[in-house]
Amino acid sequence: MTIATKPARDFTQVQTWVFDLDNTLYPHHVNLWQQVDGRIRDFVSNFLKVPADQAFKIQKDYYKRYGTTMRGLMTEHGVSADDFLAYVHEIDHSPLEPNPAMGAAIAQLPGRKLILTNGSVAHAGAVLDRLGIAAEFEAVFDIIAADLEPKPAQQTYDKFLRLHDVDPAGAAMFEDLSRNLVVPHALGMTTVLVVPDGDAEVVREDWELEGRDADHVDHVTDDLTGFLAALNAAR
Known part of the structure; x- marks a missing residue:
């Protein structure tokens, strides 16, 4: 509707x-993006060597301020865009029909x-x-x-x-x-x-x-x- x-x-x-x-x-409720979201959190945690809960806060802060977490990581920490994109998009697309x-x-x-x-x-x-x-x-x-x-x-x-x-x-x-x-x-x-x-x-x-x-x-x-x-x- x-x-x-x-x-x-x-x-x-x-x-x-x-x-x-x-x-x-x-649809939002497929929650496919949650897989990407989790991969982003893991990338932040591994790259910055911080616990998952802290990585999640950094991830969401950068997302809101920079448009994407990747942009925040690039700007503040010099992260490689290629490395980031390859890692976070390695997900299971099968929930999509x-x-x-x-x-x-x-x-x-x-x-x-x-x-x-x-x-x-x-x-x-x-x-x-x-x-x-x-x-x-x-x-x-x-x-x-x-x-x-x-x-x-x-x-x-x-x-x-x-x-x-x-x-x-x-x-x-x-x-x-x-x-x-x-x-x-x-x-x-x-x-x-x-x-x-x-x-x-x-x-x-x-x-x-x-x-x-x-x-x-x-x-x-x-x-x-x-x-x-x-x-x-x-x-």
């Missing part, structure tokens, strides 16, 4: 559909479809393959393409738009973090916040679930497939 759709930008002019990856193209209904809904959207993620191309590829929707996307813009500068940094969106020749006034952005929609909205994109299904248990920080009533959020949904299907039916 769609939780809320307030009077805001619509999708009339949208010809480019931009999707975040984790917790956006698959094919989603042909979402694939069909994405396929019916008019125009281009792109991925904009703070993860890696390899991780994105594994997720899209498990979901069975890889063929629907033109390209993946990952943290490497972003010069290791994660969302919500302005320069990351600027580079993405420039590299893929996207007019933000004719684009929509789907994200699970409200703060990552601030810049897209300011640039002119129609924004959609994908939130957890209220009936399912999710493991997220409180701040990650905030912002659904923010001015920079045009639409909110807890069912991406249903939301896209409704858009197609209305066109």
Whole structure:
């Protein structure tokens, strides 16, 4: 179901559909990201030689302040991005199941479809393959393409738009973090916040679930497939 759709930008002019990856193209309650989260904690613990509980605090502090824990580790400790990404994305993707209904809904959207993620191309590829929707996307813009500068940094969106020749006034952005929609909205994109299904248990920080009533959020949904299907039916 769609939780809320307030009077805001619509999708009339949208010809480019931009999707975040984790917790956006698959439900929050799959908790796939919890595997990555645990691997990040272990990396921090091993690299900084601190106990797991201290590593967890550092991990979350860097994530909130820098956009990703990796960026914080690079800035404050000189961590190698390649080493970090290879380690933390070594997870079991089997909890993800094919989603042909979402694939069909994405396929019916008019125009281009792109991925904009703070993860890696390899991780994105594994997720899209498990979901069975890889063929629907033109390209993946990952943290490497972003010069290791994660969302919500302005320069990351600027580079993405420039590299893929996207007019933000004719684009929509789907994200699970409200703060990552601030810049897209300011640039002119129609924004959609994908939130957890209220009936399912999710493991997220409180701040990650905030912002659904923010001015920079045009639409909110807890069912991406249903939301896209409704858009197609209305066109």
